[in-house]
Amino acid sequence: MNVVVARAPGRINLIGEHTDYNQGFAMPIALEERTTVRFEPDGSDVITVGSTQEVGRSTFALQAQPGEVEGWAAYPAGVVWALQAAGHPVVGGVMSVTSDVPIGAGLSSSAALECAVLLAINAATGTNLELLEVARIAQHGENDFVGAPTGSMDQLASLHGEVDRALLIDFEDSSVTPVVFDLASHGLTLLVVDSNAAHRHSTGEYASRRESCTRAATALGVDSLRRVQGNDDAALLERIDDEVDRRRVRHILSENQRVLDCAKALRAKGFRKVGELMTQSHASMRDDFEITTAHVDLIADSAVRHGALGARMTGGGFGGCVIAIVPAEDVDAIAGAIEHDITRGGFPAPTVFTARAGAGASWS
DSSP: OOOEEEEEEEEEEEEOOSOGGGTOEEEEEEEEEEEEEEEEEOSOSEEEEEETTSSSEEEEETTOOTTSOOGGGHHHHHHHHHHHHTTOOOOOEEEEEEEOSOTTSSSOHHHHHHHHHHHHHHHHHTOOOOHHHHHHHHHHHIIIIIOOOOOSHHHHHHHHOBTTEEEEEETTTTEEEEEEOOOGGGTEEEEEEEOSOOOOTTSHHHHHHHHHHHHHHHHTTOSSGGGGTTSOHHHHHHTOOOHHHHHHHHHHHHHHHHHHHHHHHHHTTOHHHHHHHHHHHHHHHHHTSOOOOHHHHHHHHHHHHTTOSEEEEESSSSSSEEEEEEEGGGHHHHHHHHHHHHHHTTOOOOEEEEEOOOOOOEEO
């Protein structure tokens, strides 16, 4: 059997947090940073995985079930499990993983790994699937094998990425519409500030936010908060008894509108408006959805104070990265000012880098 190499990028979500599992809208970009899986099929009934970022190798059976594989190897094992559950063939062999997607930073290193593994196995077995089906299988593995109750945004972004394009995703039908996101031609740069405080999707906090949204939808008599998008928000909120659930709903509905407004602003090259919407999004995540931390709040505030057009936390929350749109000529000055503010505030020095929208997953 021939050796297969598959690559899948991480992602940054420009705007639209926790909207995916509420059938709303989001607008991520695929990153240039990616995870590469080199797969050498051998026809056996096990897969051995090794990574340059992990010590040692792990081996799991093709028939492994949820709960039987621990650690990072649960992600490729979950993909294999979900692929078989969908009725598609799998094959044993040896996988070698390399990646420059930061782990635990909210940049979807897990989805990049899932998509690369899926594409590698499919290429080895001659299975040709639509990208949407690949995304759904990857999400199934992460949700029901790994136990992380995430939506499908990360996988869709990794698979559909385009250079200098943001991806407007409508999660009601999983449609993806590219929107030009060429900051460089307008003298701007996307600055990424990794707080170096890892977030964890599978913790109870993420799950509790999802449960709150489900509970609120039930109180409103709908199967998803998308069903009440565009209605009178104040009247809707009065129908929800729980004050915390009301705030969660207010975030989701307002965040969906911010995504749509952001797409409109990008098409009009209104980057200052885009920045304002990003900052409003962060405030909503902080006050209504309560998924930020004092650490990332300080980073976002510092970025705006020192000249960013706007800034927000990106990812599931409780750590991770802050993104900001900044004038290209001021990147170094703003990055230095942020680092100064963060260390003076008693937090670890952040890792700061710039990002550009990159191509989606591929294999050869």
